[in-house]
Amino acid sequence: MASRRERLPDNACPECFAHPWLREFVETHSKRRGTCPSCRRRNQPLVDVSELCEPFENLMSCFSPAEGPPLEYGTPIVQLILDQWDVFSEHLSARDGDGLLLEAIMETGWDDDGVPPLSASDPYVSKRWSHDTLAGPVGGVLKGGEGRSYAAARIPRRGIR
Ligand SMILES: [Zn+2]
Numbered sequence: 554m555a556s557r558r559e560r561l562p563d564n565a566c567p568e569c570f571a572h573p574w575l576r577e578f579v580e581t582h583s584k585r586r587g588t589c590p591s592c593r594r595r596n597q598p599l600v601d602v603s604e605l606c607e608p609f610e611n612l613m614s615c616f617s618p619a620e621g622p623p624l625e626y627g628t629p630i631v632q633l634i635l636d637q638w639d640v641f642s643e644h645l646s647a648r649d650g651d652g653l654l655l656e657a658i659m660e661t662g663w664d665d666d667g668v669p670p671l672s673a674s675d676p677y678v679s680k681r682w683s684h685d686t687l688a689g690p691v692g693g694v695l696k697g698g699e700g701r702s703y704a705a706a707r708i709p710r711r712g713i714r
Contacts, residue, residue, distance in 0.1 A: 561653055561656055561657035562591040562602065562653060562654055563590060563601065563602060564589060564600060564602060566583075566589035566600075567580055567598060568589065568592050568597055568642055568644060569589065569641065569642055569645045569654060570641060570642055571639045571640060571641060572638070572695070578604075579599075580598050592642065601661075602658045603658075606658055606659070606662040607697070608695040609658045609695075612695055613630075613659070614680075614694075615679060615680055616678065616679055621676070627675075628678070629675065629677075630672075630676075630677040631651055631674070633677055633678075633679060635651065637679065641654070656670070656671060656672060656673050659671040
Protein backbone atom coordinates (compact mmCIF):
# COMPACT_ATOMS: atom_id res chain seq x y z
CA MET A 554 0.00 0.00 0.00
CA ALA A 555 2.79 2.37 0.88
CA SER A 556 4.31 2.02 -2.56
CA ARG A 557 1.06 2.98 -4.23
CA ARG A 558 0.63 5.93 -1.96
CA GLU A 559 4.10 7.14 -2.73
CA ARG A 560 3.16 7.25 -6.38
CA LEU A 561 0.31 9.66 -5.73
CA PRO A 562 1.15 13.14 -7.03
CA ASP A 563 1.20 15.97 -4.49
CA ASN A 564 0.60 18.77 -7.00
CA ALA A 565 -1.42 19.43 -10.13
CA CYS A 566 -1.29 22.04 -12.88
CA PRO A 567 -3.78 23.54 -15.37
CA GLU A 568 -2.60 21.09 -18.05
CA CYS A 569 -3.90 18.20 -15.95
CA PHE A 570 -7.42 19.39 -16.61
CA ALA A 571 -9.64 19.95 -19.59
CA HIS A 572 -12.36 21.75 -17.72
CA PRO A 573 -11.93 25.55 -18.09
CA TRP A 574 -13.16 26.29 -14.59
CA LEU A 575 -10.59 23.90 -13.09
CA ARG A 576 -7.80 25.26 -15.24
CA GLU A 577 -8.57 28.76 -14.07
CA PHE A 578 -8.95 27.57 -10.49
CA VAL A 579 -5.45 26.08 -10.54
CA GLU A 580 -3.95 29.20 -12.06
CA THR A 581 -5.52 31.53 -9.52
CA HIS A 582 -4.64 29.33 -6.53
CA SER A 583 -1.10 28.56 -7.63
CA LYS A 584 1.75 29.95 -5.55
CA ARG A 585 4.68 28.45 -7.41
CA ARG A 586 5.77 27.06 -10.76
CA GLY A 587 7.53 23.86 -11.59
CA THR A 588 7.29 20.50 -13.27
CA CYS A 589 3.89 18.99 -12.65
CA PRO A 590 4.22 15.62 -10.86
CA SER A 591 0.88 14.49 -12.31
CA CYS A 592 1.21 15.18 -16.02
CA ARG A 593 4.94 16.01 -16.18
CA ARG A 594 4.47 19.29 -18.02
CA ARG A 595 7.31 21.66 -17.25
CA ASN A 596 7.17 25.20 -15.92
CA GLN A 597 3.52 25.11 -14.93
CA PRO A 598 1.68 26.92 -12.17
CA LEU A 599 1.24 24.25 -9.46
CA VAL A 600 -1.27 23.81 -6.69
CA ASP A 601 -1.26 21.36 -3.83
CA VAL A 602 -3.78 18.60 -4.52
CA SER A 603 -5.54 19.46 -1.26
CA GLU A 604 -6.70 22.73 -2.87
CA LEU A 605 -8.73 20.65 -5.31
CA CYS A 606 -10.45 18.60 -2.66
CA GLU A 607 -13.58 20.69 -2.39
CA PRO A 608 -14.39 20.91 -6.12
CA PHE A 609 -13.87 17.17 -6.42
CA GLU A 610 -16.00 16.40 -3.40
CA ASN A 611 -18.72 18.41 -5.11
CA LEU A 612 -18.16 16.39 -8.25
CA MET A 613 -18.31 13.15 -6.27
CA SER A 614 -21.75 14.15 -5.04
CA CYS A 615 -22.92 13.21 -8.54
CA PHE A 616 -22.01 9.59 -7.93
CA SER A 617 -22.74 6.95 -5.36
CA PRO A 618 -20.97 3.66 -4.62
CA ALA A 619 -22.47 0.75 -6.51
CA GLU A 620 -24.50 -1.69 -4.45
CA GLY A 621 -22.37 -4.51 -5.81
CA PRO A 622 -23.37 -7.68 -7.61
CA PRO A 623 -25.92 -8.86 -8.40
CA LEU A 624 -27.83 -5.59 -8.01
CA GLU A 625 -25.42 -3.07 -9.41
CA TYR A 626 -22.00 -3.72 -10.81
CA GLY A 627 -21.04 -0.10 -11.22
CA THR A 628 -18.19 1.39 -13.22
CA PRO A 629 -14.75 2.42 -11.96
CA ILE A 630 -15.23 5.94 -10.66
CA VAL A 631 -12.42 7.40 -12.74
CA GLN A 632 -14.06 5.97 -15.88
CA LEU A 633 -17.43 7.46 -14.95
CA ILE A 634 -15.86 10.86 -14.50
CA LEU A 635 -14.03 10.55 -17.82
CA ASP A 636 -17.17 9.43 -19.63
CA GLN A 637 -19.46 12.07 -18.24
CA TRP A 638 -17.35 15.07 -17.40
CA ASP A 639 -14.69 16.83 -19.34
CA VAL A 640 -12.52 17.13 -16.26
CA PHE A 641 -9.13 15.58 -16.89
CA SER A 642 -7.02 16.49 -19.92
CA GLU A 643 -6.29 13.94 -22.62
CA HIS A 644 -2.64 14.58 -21.95
CA LEU A 645 -3.05 13.40 -18.36
CA SER A 646 -5.24 10.44 -19.30
CA ALA A 647 -2.75 9.35 -21.95
CA ARG A 648 -0.19 9.03 -19.18
CA ASP A 649 -2.64 7.12 -16.96
CA GLY A 650 -2.34 10.00 -14.56
CA ASP A 651 -6.05 10.64 -14.14
CA GLY A 652 -6.76 7.85 -11.64
CA LEU A 653 -3.72 8.67 -9.53
CA LEU A 654 -4.58 12.35 -9.47
CA LEU A 655 -8.17 11.59 -8.51
CA GLU A 656 -6.95 9.37 -5.67
CA ALA A 657 -4.43 11.95 -4.54
CA ILE A 658 -7.06 14.69 -4.44
CA MET A 659 -9.63 12.58 -2.62
CA GLU A 660 -7.10 11.34 -0.10
CA THR A 661 -6.46 14.89 1.08
CA GLY A 662 -10.06 15.08 2.24
CA TRP A 663 -10.07 11.60 3.70
CA ASP A 664 -10.69 11.28 7.40
CA ASP A 665 -9.76 7.95 8.85
CA ASP A 666 -13.26 6.83 9.74
CA GLY A 667 -12.74 3.18 8.97
CA VAL A 668 -13.63 3.55 5.30
CA PRO A 669 -10.59 3.20 3.04
CA PRO A 670 -9.71 6.20 0.86
CA LEU A 671 -11.22 6.30 -2.60
CA SER A 672 -9.63 4.09 -5.21
CA ALA A 673 -10.00 5.12 -8.84
CA SER A 674 -11.20 1.61 -9.61
CA ASP A 675 -13.97 1.59 -6.98
CA PRO A 676 -17.30 0.77 -8.68
CA TYR A 677 -19.71 3.68 -8.67
CA VAL A 678 -22.95 4.62 -10.35
CA SER A 679 -24.22 8.01 -11.45
CA LYS A 680 -27.02 9.44 -9.47
CA ARG A 681 -29.97 9.66 -11.79
CA TRP A 682 -30.15 13.39 -11.98
CA SER A 683 -26.59 13.79 -13.12
CA HIS A 684 -27.60 13.22 -16.73
CA ASP A 685 -29.93 16.20 -16.54
CA THR A 686 -27.35 18.22 -14.71
CA LEU A 687 -24.83 17.67 -17.49
CA ALA A 688 -26.83 19.88 -19.77
CA GLY A 689 -26.82 22.52 -17.08
CA PRO A 690 -24.04 24.25 -15.18
CA VAL A 691 -21.16 21.78 -15.15
CA GLY A 692 -18.86 24.32 -13.53
CA GLY A 693 -21.61 24.94 -11.02
CA VAL A 694 -21.31 21.43 -9.64
CA LEU A 695 -17.55 21.72 -9.24
CA LYS A 696 -17.96 25.02 -7.46
CA GLY A 697 -20.80 23.85 -5.27
CA GLY A 698 -23.36 26.56 -4.72
CA GLU A 699 -26.13 26.84 -7.27
CA GLY A 700 -25.29 23.83 -9.34
CA ARG A 701 -25.12 21.74 -6.26
CA SER A 702 -28.41 22.82 -4.73
CA TYR A 703 -30.04 22.33 -8.10
CA ALA A 704 -28.63 18.83 -8.14
CA ALA A 705 -29.44 18.07 -4.52
CA ALA A 706 -33.04 19.06 -5.07
CA ARG A 707 -33.28 16.44 -7.77
CA ILE A 708 -31.88 13.39 -6.01
CA PRO A 709 -34.50 10.68 -6.46
CA ARG A 710 -34.99 7.75 -4.14
CA ARG A 711 -32.41 5.04 -4.55
CA GLY A 712 -33.21 2.22 -6.89
CA ILE A 713 -35.51 4.11 -9.22
CA ARG A 714 -34.48 3.87 -12.83
ZN1 LIG B 1 -0.24 18.74 -14.68
